[in-house]
Amino acid sequence: MNVFELFQNFLNPPVLFFFLGLIAIGMKSNLEIPQPLPKFFSLYLLFSIGMKGGAELHKSGFNSSVIAVLLLAISMSALIPLYTFFILKRKIDIHNAAALAATYGSVSAVTFITAVSFLQSNQMPFGGHMVAAMALMESPAIIAAVVLHKLYFKEENTLMETSLTHTIKDAFTEGSIVMILGSLVIGFVGGEKGYEAVKPFTGDIFKGVLCLFLLDMGLVAARRLKDLRKTGFFTLVFALLVPIVNAFIAIGLSKLLNLSHGDALMFTVLCASASYIAVPAAMRVAIPQSTPGIYVSMSLAITFPFNVVVGIPLYYYIIQYFI
Amino acid sequence: MNVFELFQNFLNPPVLFFFLGLIAIGMKSNLEIPQPLPKFFSLYLLFSIGMKGGAELHKSGFNSSVIAVLLLAISMSALIPLYTFFILKRKIDIHNAAALAATYGSVSAVTFITAVSFLQSNQMPFGGHMVAAMALMESPAIIAAVVLHKLYFKEENTLMETSLTHTIKDAFTEGSIVMILGSLVIGFVGGEKGYEAVKPFTGDIFKGVLCLFLLDMGLVAARRLKDLRKTGFFTLVFALLVPIVNAFIAIGLSKLLNLSHGDALMFTVLCASASYIAVPAAMRVAIPQSTPGIYVSMSLAITFPFNVVVGIPLYYYIIQYFI
Amino acid sequence: MNVFELFQNFLNPPVLFFFLGLIAIGMKSNLEIPQPLPKFFSLYLLFSIGMKGGAELHKSGFNSSVIAVLLLAISMSALIPLYTFFILKRKIDIHNAAALAATYGSVSAVTFITAVSFLQSNQMPFGGHMVAAMALMESPAIIAAVVLHKLYFKEENTLMETSLTHTIKDAFTEGSIVMILGSLVIGFVGGEKGYEAVKPFTGDIFKGVLCLFLLDMGLVAARRLKDLRKTGFFTLVFALLVPIVNAFIAIGLSKLLNLSHGDALMFTVLCASASYIAVPAAMRVAIPQSTPGIYVSMSLAITFPFNVVVGIPLYYYIIQYFI
Amino acid sequence: MKEAYKIEIITEKRAIGQVIDIIEKYGVTGYSIIADVTGKGKRGIKHGDDLNDVFKNSMIITVCDNTEAENILKELRPFLQRISGICMVTEVKYLVQ
Amino acid sequence: MKEAYKIEIITEKRAIGQVIDIIEKYGVTGYSIIADVTGKGKRGIKHGDDLNDVFKNSMIITVCDNTEAENILKELRPFLQRISGICMVTEVKYLVQ
């Protein structure tokens, strides 16, 4: 893969539709994918990769290396908030520091899905257990960040205090997590035969749906960009640097664990990506003083497009040459 | 087919997604298929089986045995309310007795559709006219139940009395019935060629959509289960026994009429299933004193899962060995 | 193609679903495709033909004859309002005359899409640039009509006067236009490879989605028919004659430019069709005194069904014998 | 600004057509509808999660004068009792077009 | 609790941006929108069944004080006359955050 091919990712339809969304808002167009369709597409995409991951896991089976990757994934999700929280605490208030720590420790399903579509175009396989890794990386970061927040912030108003167990429960019952884990298990149980039956729906039309979903993401990201004008230059740098740092750590660990190129890319993308579904939902309950306008905007309007346009091909390039 | 294969029905993806829905509500997850998508899926499924049934009817044509099955189907829909009403009248108020009689005389399109998907997995064909049978069985039960209710309940408040003709009109203009009958006719007119053009949409992605639809059914059924705590043990027994009794009658009649195994299963499933779309809609107008919390819950949260998990494979097993 | 084949268009599923919609409203059925699904289907159809048109344009490339067709298309869109406005001004108020002029100068994407599906059934190709022609024909008519309205109507109330530049800006940022142009460009950039990846979604299931969309169009058209009772006989004649006149002009021009049969049909259909999405949206801002109940109803409840049922096969027939 | 009465009715979605009939019977020509409302009342919870709008409400708002309001309310009471729902009346100032 | 005015405006969905501009012009910083409202008025029935929101309304609710209300209402009247819609004002008690 040369630089020209790297650039090709930019030219594939799903990514271009993301830009169409940005442009449409820039032109003040009234183009929109009406709700609740974007919400449904997101469920559909989770359903699709869950079923596929489960079916592949059925074929490959669990083994010690799979377990190792899953444990590593969980650890990274819990550790990233630790280091980011202490950097952030110096620059912004403790509530948003904790929320941002959770955001960057957790993962973005859509970035993962865009990477799936990228690997497909490059005919490179990855293991079904990476879908499980994604599902398992959503929550540890949330729990870690809430623990940090509780340690550093003594609340006077205990009226509606949310206990940690409550947060943990919430983190595992969030709709998107139930959907991906459920589909993964059902795909695993159904095996090859089960997957074949749903493949025209979950597999064949996948890329088309992804185009429309990324169009919506572009529209939403462009709206959020306005929120970012108010937050400082620091957040911009953070939203671009942290993914790169996390990606480099992930690539190093992938080499240590001797992961296949496909698995390494997926793991790297998970570490580099930032949540904008599960984390904001959890933060509104656990740390309501935090400002979604900041962390959702950073994740969605900066880190997500960076990963999708530059990050994925870049990580892929590095992995191919250095692993 | 042995007992192991029977059990396999439980393990196929659509049924497992129904259970995922139940579990999600049990965990108090906020997972949901946002409205109006479930409503749209239901239209889609009616459209799909209507087109398919029509195209097959185009191939096979009408003959005296087809007519016989259709007449039998209509009769069963009208007769089941008769016997059930008099059983129910002894235990519960007359309004709900009539509504329940209609519920169990009429049919459940989704149970039918799950049976279609079951037969597909077992590579067993069934006649396109069974779709017509389904469409024709929706209304007679409603009319029979409303007649019974009028006979046994003399209303004082005649202010907004609904005439029987009004009920009959309503029963035939209900959206779901117009959709299935319309698609059936259009499938019939379009024949093989018309069907081929829409098949990637109505056929190929059918099972995937069914998974998401049954997920939603699971969510809704679990919510309704709570309503059932208030109603007694009798309703539980009724919701499990009546489908079995009706199924046995249907299997006997199938043997008499010498139906193919596929047709016999579909006819049995129709008789055993209970309505939760057309009947509740009709009852809110014709018998507003009845309580949808009772009959919808019985139909959706007990009879439907029973038929889908135990009933369909059981009836199939019996039909294969006794017809 | 003989008269029998002409009649066949009437019998293909999408058109029959349009009639099912009309019948359902006639029966006072509550059948509906719940919002926002019709809106989404319309986006989906624009996305699909945009991607396809773009990919084909990628293959064929631009050349002088393509440019000629596009210029001709833009001119027709701007000129039709001129001649219709002066006819209309004699019979109805100036606001609705201008709105109707814009309606008939602009185009109907769904009529175009139905023609695409018609050509597919008849295995006749057409050039990808015709999709560009469609996109480019939406706005000139709007601008022409607003200019005419400004010339002939001196407004006293200048409070919220809308400038012409504002109208022009609106005409190009309307969601449906951004969607079709965006998809066209992305399809063009992605070429054959990009199109193959999305084809199962944009191509294979297209006709099935079109059925459901036309069902909704039938429901909406039937509701609008009631509005038309109030408007006179003149509007009925206008809504039937103008498309025919425009079609004849278009067929003549196609012969002059030596267009292929497929391209000629698409151009004719564009000229003959009347807008009911972009134009009403623009008129509510630019000429709010106009009555959407009149021009949307004429376009949707008369001209659209006329074109779909009679027009398309008729124009096709004429083009085959006279070009 | 005109003094007027705002009537807000929440009832079963499928019954909204009958409410419109009542309103129009007494000469009121304007109303607005919010199609999807969920809720809880004497008849249990309406989750709005079913396929046929039986467990779903709609809200209809109409602004009218005193006599119209009285006529509508008289006919509405037995209707709401028989079917389901509530009705609230508020005095409002109304901007006449 | 603070005494305040609740202004409810129902107008064409596509015109809601203009209503927001009017509200914000007079310094009111809070409002709520119910995006999809159907209805009937002088300009006929809005079924909400079209593809471009021409036959659909939205409702916008804003709580403000007396002066703000008066300013808004003055500018709203010609707007509603020109475009379409109604406006209701109610006195409410308002729970200040």
Next chain:
Amino acid sequence: MKEAYKIEIITEKRAIGQVIDIIEKYGVTGYSIIADVTGKGKRGIKHGDDLNDVFKNSMIITVCDNTEAENILKELRPFLQRISGICMVTEVKYLVQ
């Protein structure tokens, strides 16, 4: 017709369950919900365009008597301060089923 209080609360969609808990705690057994409301307030714009209802509001309406209203309002104030949202109270005439 009964005199009653209509409480209208607009708050984050994800927090609506907590509002229902507050209402039911004080014995009010009826409420209605409009699930999707967008808007603007102290915490910025809620476009309603996200996938997890964080940038979306809901509106809950409950009709109750004076004591119920007072109890609810007392508990609502810190809740709205902590989470987000507004609350309006209006006197209405209420048609009792």
